[in-house]
Amino acid sequence: MFSVLQIRTQVLIHDGDDYGKVMPVEGWSGPAADDAAAQHKAHMQALDAYAAGAAALGKAVGQASDAIVAVQTAIYNADELARKYGFEITDAGGITDTYAGRQPPPELHPEDRERIHTQLVDEIAQILRTADDIDTDLASVLDRAAAGQFGTGDESTVAAAAADGLAAPGLAPPEPPPNATPSQAAAWWATLSPAERDLLIRDSPGTVGAMDGLPGSARDKANRTVLAQQEADLRRQREEIQRRMDGLKMSDPQQQNQHHDLQVQLDRIDGRLSELDKVSQALAQPGGRQLLVLDGGGDHLKAAVASGNVDTASNIVTFTGGFGSSVNGDLLDYDKRMDQIRQDADDMAARYGHGGKSAAVTWMGYDAPQSLDVLGTGKAEAGAAKLAPFLQGLDASREGDPARLVALGHSYGSTTTGIALRHAGVDAAIFAGSPGIDTGNITDLKVPPGQSYVLKNDGDPVATSGWFGKDPADMPGVHHMSTDRSFPTDGPPLEASTGHSSVNEYLKPGTTSQHNIAAVVADAPTQFTLQDQPGFEYHMPGRH
Known part of the structure; x- marks a missing residue:
C-alpha cells in the first residue's frame, strides 16, 4: 500500500x-x-x-x-x-x-x-x-x-x-505508561520502531536518558545529548552573568551587593561545569564508556558511567560509593578502578570461568552524605530508592538475555546497596568496609543463598562499627573474603589492604581484596580467597 x-x-x-x-x-x-x-x-x-x-x-x-x-x-x-x-x-x-x-x-x-x-x-x-x-x-x-x-x-x-x-506530523510514538516500572519501560521501548526510537532520543533526550529499563546504548546517546545541552546552556549563562558583572561599578555600594550576588551565581555555575567536565573526561577514557545516568537536580550532579557494554556483557557489576563521594571529587578515580576490575574479570573469565565479558558501572546516582547526615540512614534510603530501579532496569533492558548482576557497595554505599537489595534482585552482592546493611539477616536481601560476600580490612574502624546493624562479616550465609596478603600459584603475590579507603585500598589493583572482587564479578570461584571460618572452604587463587 x-x-x-x-x-x-x-x-x-x-x-x-x-x-x-x-x-x-x-x-x-x-x-x-x-x-x-x-x-x-x-x-x-x-x-x-x-x-x-x-x-x-x-x-x-x-x-x-x-x-x-x-x-x-x-x-x-x-x-x-x-x-x-x-x-x-x-x-x-x-x-x-x-x-x-x-x-x-x-x-x-x-x-x-x-x-x-x-x-x-x-x-x-x-x-x-x-x-x-x-x-x-x-x-x-x-x-x-x-x-x-x-x-x-x-x-x-x-x-x-x-x-x-x-x-505534517504523522504517527506519534506511543507514550510510556505513567510512572512506568523498569519492566514496563523496557516493554514500551521494545514495541517502538527504530525511527520512533531515534525521534525520541532526538526530541526527548532527558526522558530517554533517565528511564530505567531502556538499553544502555539508548540512554548513553540521550544522556550525551543532555550533557552537551547543559554545558552549552551553562556557558551562555556564565557569559551573560560575567557581562553584567563587568558593567557594574564597584565604587557603588548597591552595585557591590549586586556583584556579590552575581558572583555567587557564577561560582555555582562554575561548580556545575566542573562536574559536567568530570563526566566528559570519564567518557573520553579508552575502552569505551556509556553514560547511563545524568541527573542535574539538586545541589550536586548525579551520574552513572559504565565501562564496557551493559547491553551485551555477560556480567555487570555496579559500584556505589559512600560518605563524601561526589562526581566532582571521585568519578574519575572510581571509574579507573572499576575499569581495571572489568579488565581483570575478563581475564579471569577467559582463564577460569565461562569466558564472558563484563561491564563495570560507577553509580553515583544519589546524594551521598557529606557531613553529619552520615550518622543516619536517610541518604541511604533515598539512594536505595534510585539504585533499586536502576539495577532492575539493567536486567529488564536485556529482553530475555539477562546478564549476571553483581552489586558492590563501599562504606555508606554498602548500606545504600543493602537497602536497595530488599527490592531489587541481583546474582551476587559484595559489601566492602561496611558499617552495616540495615539488617541482621542476609535472607532479607534478594540475593541467592551463598552469593553474598564481605570484605573487611584490618584497621578499618567503619567496618567494625556495626553502626547500621550487624556486621555483615558475622552474618550466617555471608562469605568473608580475605583482604590479607596471599600467594597465587599462577601469578605474583597479592598485597594486603588496610584501612577504610576504597580507591586506595579495597579497589586497589594488586591487592587480595581487588582480586576477590574481580573473581566474584567473573563468577570464577576457584579464584576466591576466603577467610578460614566455619561453613566456608578456604581457597587459594588458582587452585581447584
Whole structure:
C-alpha cells in the first residue's frame, strides 16, 4: 500500500502541475474566461488538498508499517521468552504455565520464573497498547485526509501542497505508561520502531536518558545529548552573568551587593561545569564508556558511567560509593578502578570461568552524605530508592538475555546497596568496609543463598562499627573474603589492604581484596580467597 500511495501521489503531482499551467489562456477574456478561471482555481485547490492528504497518508502508512514490524518483533520475542521459561502466551493475551502441576527443571529458578512472568505481563499489555495506538493514529490521519485538512490551500503548485502534507506530523510514538516500572519501560521501548526510537532520543533526550529499563546504548546517546545541552546552556549563562558583572561599578555600594550576588551565581555555575567536565573526561577514557545516568537536580550532579557494554556483557557489576563521594571529587578515580576490575574479570573469565565479558558501572546516582547526615540512614534510603530501579532496569533492558548482576557497595554505599537489595534482585552482592546493611539477616536481601560476600580490612574502624546493624562479616550465609596478603600459584603475590579507603585500598589493583572482587564479578570461584571460618572452604587463587 505504501508504494502504491507513493506512485499515485507522484502521478497526481505531475499531472496536477501540468493542469495548473493550462490557465490563463493567452488572449482569452470575457465572462466565459472568468468562469473557466474560477473553475480552474477550484480544481487546483481540490488537487492541492488531495496531494497534501495523499502525501500525509503515505507518510503515515510507512510509519505504521515500521511500527507494526516492531510490534511483531516484540510479539516474537515475548513468545520466545515465554517458551524459554515454561510459559505460553494464548491468543487472547493470557499466560499459561506449561509446568502447571509438575516440577520445572532445576535450571529454571522459581524467582527467575516469577520475574519473567511479571515481565511477560508488562510486555503483552504494552504490545496491545502500542497496537491500539498505531490503529488510532492511522485512523486519525485517514479521517483528516478525507476531510481535506492537510496543506494550507495557498500553495502555488501541487508539488508544494504535497510537500506541506509530507511535513505534517504523522504517527506519534506511543507514550510510556505513567510512572512506568523498569519492566514496563523496557516493554514500551521494545514495541517502538527504530525511527520512533531515534525521534525520541532526538526530541526527548532527558526522558530517554533517565528511564530505567531502556538499553544502555539508548540512554548513553540521550544522556550525551543532555550533557552537551547543559554545558552549552551553562556557558551562555556564565557569559551573560560575567557581562553584567563587568558593567557594574564597584565604587557603588548597591552595585557591590549586586556583584556579590552575581558572583555567587557564577561560582555555582562554575561548580556545575566542573562536574559536567568530570563526566566528559570519564567518557573520553579508552575502552569505551556509556553514560547511563545524568541527573542535574539538586545541589550536586548525579551520574552513572559504565565501562564496557551493559547491553551485551555477560556480567555487570555496579559500584556505589559512600560518605563524601561526589562526581566532582571521585568519578574519575572510581571509574579507573572499576575499569581495571572489568579488565581483570575478563581475564579471569577467559582463564577460569565461562569466558564472558563484563561491564563495570560507577553509580553515583544519589546524594551521598557529606557531613553529619552520615550518622543516619536517610541518604541511604533515598539512594536505595534510585539504585533499586536502576539495577532492575539493567536486567529488564536485556529482553530475555539477562546478564549476571553483581552489586558492590563501599562504606555508606554498602548500606545504600543493602537497602536497595530488599527490592531489587541481583546474582551476587559484595559489601566492602561496611558499617552495616540495615539488617541482621542476609535472607532479607534478594540475593541467592551463598552469593553474598564481605570484605573487611584490618584497621578499618567503619567496618567494625556495626553502626547500621550487624556486621555483615558475622552474618550466617555471608562469605568473608580475605583482604590479607596471599600467594597465587599462577601469578605474583597479592598485597594486603588496610584501612577504610576504597580507591586506595579495597579497589586497589594488586591487592587480595581487588582480586576477590574481580573473581566474584567473573563468577570464577576457584579464584576466591576466603577467610578460614566455619561453613566456608578456604581457597587459594588458582587452585581447584
